[in-house]
Amino acid sequence: MSINRLPVLGAPKTARPPLRKIAIEEHFMDAGAVHGGKAFDPVAFARVSGLEVDFVKAVMRRMNDLHEARIEEMDAAGIDVSILSLTAAGIEGIADPAAAAIAARKVNDFLAETVAKADGRYLGFASIPFQDADAAVRELEYSIGELGFKGVMVNGYVQDPDQDVGHYLDEERFLPVWEAIAEMGIPVYIHPRPSLPQVRDAFYGQHPELAGATWGFAPETATHALRLVYSGLFDRHPGLNVILGHLGETIPYFSWRIQRCFEYNPLGHQVEKRLQDYLCENFYITTSGNHFDQALICAVLTIGADRIMFATDYPFEMSPDAAEWIEKAPISENDKRKIAHGNARALFGI
Template sequence: MRTIGLEEHFVTPELVGYGAGSASIAQPGAWKEASRRLLDLTGERIAGMDAAGLDVQVLSLNAPGIQAEPDPAVAVARAVAVNDLLAATIAEHPSRFAGFCALPLQDPQAAAKELERCVHQLGLRGALVNAHTQGRYLDDPELRVVWEYAEGLDVPLYLHPANGVDHPHVLSGHPELIGPMWSWGTDTASHVLRLIFGGVFDDFPEAKLLLGHMGEGLPYVLWRLDSRWGFHNHHGIELHRDNPSEYLRHNLYITTSGVCSAPPLLCALLALGSDHILFGTDYPFEEMDTATEFLRTAPISDEDRASIAHVNAERLLRL
């Protein structure tokens, strides 16, 4: 069975420094090993893909990537350079790799044009966005131009977690809750809800959003969202689709990255349908063979397994 992974990270020596914040929340030994793997684009990575039965990785720059750069002009230049490198790597191994570009969202117009260049000239399949950009989220009115281009190009934006601008008071005194184990997921789910209630998907109804980690918990709260939206003070907000769940079922696609567990997969299948779930490994932070073995043995139909493994990715990314 052909298998395509959509959350497969890398970094370059020039951009390693942007990940210092992520290093602070990891076990030192684990971060050292992950860092070594991030820098290896083709050698050990391809051998690991072969051993795990992973046919294609859709590569993306590791968090927080370009978005950690405070200078917009530097961000633009570094995004162009890393996207050119990614395209060159794919060209050397076209049957094994595809890619999501990095965007210099510090400059929205430049980011939109870079997305267009990457899709039309470099053959990349969309973009991966790491949480906020210098405190600005994807519902910001100035970033509507990026959504306009993404919808027009018919490519997804993959929203990936990163360190937040700040931390909720409820996490104070508990640094163990900050990071991918907990806060990144709740931050990212909240970011998605900002897009819905901020009108992004009303302005761009056919925009496509990818979300990792089995949907960051959102597939499991659809009924509650709709019920409380009906009860809640709307503060002047109107939704064209009436209920939040309708946007999540229409605009959202999720990947299995970093969640190798049957119960949430089964819930996601019931909540979103098999045509909105794709495969990912979260390499190098999870093991490829663990993820592919999970997909092969999950208690789902062979038709759903094929959809998740490759059919949906081939359709969504035109692979």
């Protein structure tokens, strides 16, 4: 039996077009600059990152294609602009300060050339040599002031010449760099890198599958961000903005308990506001590599849709998957527009 359908006389003449998107955690690698001219070793990268070697090889094919397949994938996902950033361990993984400064300049120049060739499809995050505060400030002035990059990408802790030691950005040695960043009014994206060797061996020695993005990156990066909060950095510089990927590296979902337990047990630390306040005033989070409705809803309820931005985590994730997910996410149409492109346009002046 056929069904008698009601007439639909007032339907729009055209369906809603796909959301336009700006993607802000999209990686590249300049192996020659970062590794001192040595060839990239996929086996070593896989071992420390908790990845399969075949996965790493596939990622690197995607990583190194900057102007053909990558643009095609952006088009398929409706991504107008990608903000490119150097992948982990980046400049932060170079132990020698002088070598780090040289590599940062080479990487930033390479990225500037890449952006210039892309006909407006790319923007950039700067890499700076935190190993030397003076050199870091000079590179900030060059990469932001002259090259026009939109912020700074930091790949976790800064390597010490002692390979078992890493320096997190809450340390006093980095305050001059933060002061320069605050004065420029640019955001800093803190991206994961594998934990220090002794941590990695103790936690993941028998479970290498947990060392990287599967689990280890989140607590490593969340701890770094919390160190910034409880160091009082945002009390000194209330206008600073830090970006975290992967829908906040678990912090939004654990923020109540963190605040509660800190109030009971501050152990000599004191800050002016609640963690939730800092999340709403000093942090943005992105959707990179975390296409999970429940996590998104929790993030919206914790910090608001005005502080969430779209990202794909290319080449480690597929851009069309990220795009399809945000199109269908169970949030308001207006919030989708903010996350897909509106918040990035406002923050970066795009």
